[in-house]
Amino acid sequence: MTTWLVNGQRDGRLSPTDRGLAYGDGLFETIALRTGRLRFLDYHFERLVFGCERLGIPVPDTDQLTQELETAREDCTDGTAKIIITRGVGPRGYRPPPAALPTRVVGVTATDASVKSVWREGIRVRLCDTRLSENETFGGMKTLNRLEQVMARNEWRTPDIAEGLMMTDSGHVICGTASNLFLVRDDTLLTPSLERCGVRGVMRRVILEEAERLGIVVQRPVVTRAMLAAAEEVFVSNSLQGIGPVTAWNDERYGVGELTRALMAGLAERGVQECTAG
Numbered sequence: 001m002t003t004w005l006v007n008g009q010r011d012g013r014l015s016p017t018d019r020g021l022a023y024g025d026g027l028f029e030t031i032a033l034r035t036g037r038l039r040f041l042d043y044h045f046e047r048l049v050f051g052c053e054r055l056g057i058p059v060p061d062t063d064q065l066t067q068e069l070e071t072a073r074e075d076c077t078d079g080t081a082k083i084i085i086t087r088g089v090g091p092r093g094y095r096p097p098p099a100a101l102p103t104r105v106v107g108v109t110a111t112d113a114s115v116k117s118v119w120r121e122g123i124r125v126r127l128c129d130t131r132l133s134e135n136e137t138f139g140g141m142k143t144l145n146r147l148e149q150v151m152a153r154n155e156w157r158t159p160d161i162a163e164g165l166m167m168t169d170s171g172h173v174i175c176g177t178a179s180n181l182f183l184v185r186d187d188t189l190l191t192p193s194l195e196r197c198g199v200r201g202v203m204r205r206v207i208l209e210e211a212e213r214l215g216i217v218v219q220r221p222v223v224t225r226a227m228l229a230a231a232e233e234v235f236v237s238n239s240l241q242g243i244g245p246v247t248a249w250n251d252e253r254y255g256v257g258e259l260t261r262a263l264m265a266g267l268a269e270r271g272v273q274e275c276t277a278g
């Protein structure tokens with residue numbers, strides 16, 4: 001069950017003229033609620049503020065959002081929280097109204113805390129046909145425009161495939177449908193540059209911090225299919241699942257690599273229980 005608040009109102013309604021609905025004119029965040037804590041909430045807010053500033057949407061009051069998240073979660077301790085910020089309602093036409101009043105939607109869905117992570121032991125991935133457009137105006141942001149991911153995720157129905165990797169228009173491997181991508185080669189951690197495409201994941205940020213703490217060399221190159229095929233370790237990440245080591249891709253099989261394990265242990269110490277061993 002999900003408890004929703006719209007502009008602070010329980011079960012409040014969204015207007016059909018909301019620009020989030022009409023044009024995808026807005027942003028969202030998906031946050032893990034674990035043992036009563038909204039994990040890395042400050043990082044989610046930083047990305048939301050960065051997106052609002054880029055899109056020219058008035059920055060929401062994060063204290064108010066925190067309060068609303070607390071109200072929506074009631075006594076739920078484990079689940080998924082979501083924040084949607086749109087530019088608000090407006091007249092017909094693309095032109096943003098000069099004095100837009102953003103719409104805030106906050107929701108919390110309870111999940112069963114006893115269910116173990118489905119990613120930790122390794123996942124099978126596929127390479128999707130749907131490509132991602134490159135546009136540096138939107139690079140890194142988590143906007144409401146997710147049709148590319150929707151089409152990519154609709155390419156497969158078999159439950160044995162956990163995630164689909166996506167390529168850009170120019171044929172570079174960039175991310176998963178709902179995750180960031182990492183490769184390991186020659187003791188170096190590689191993650192695609194997100195200047196022109198992709199979402200700057202909160203878990204990606206935590207992984208890069210852990211890599212720095214562990215003294216792992218990090219590069220943010222343009223990643224080709226050949227680099228993916230030649231990688232010694234491959235994993236994906238997101239806020240809800242932590243790290244998903246890629247153990248199967250096409251007919252290839254991999255073990256969970258050493259560097260991946262070290263990063264998972266680091267994340268587990270920072271409260272990402274999905275990465276806890278055993």
Ligand SMILES: Cc1ncc(COP(=O)(O)O)c(C=O)c1O
Nearest residue numbers: 178179180199201202203238239
């Ligand atoms: C397209 C895309 N990229 C990356 C991510 C990972 O972001 P985060 O670590 O903030 O969950 C997500 C998460 O849903 C996503 O949808």
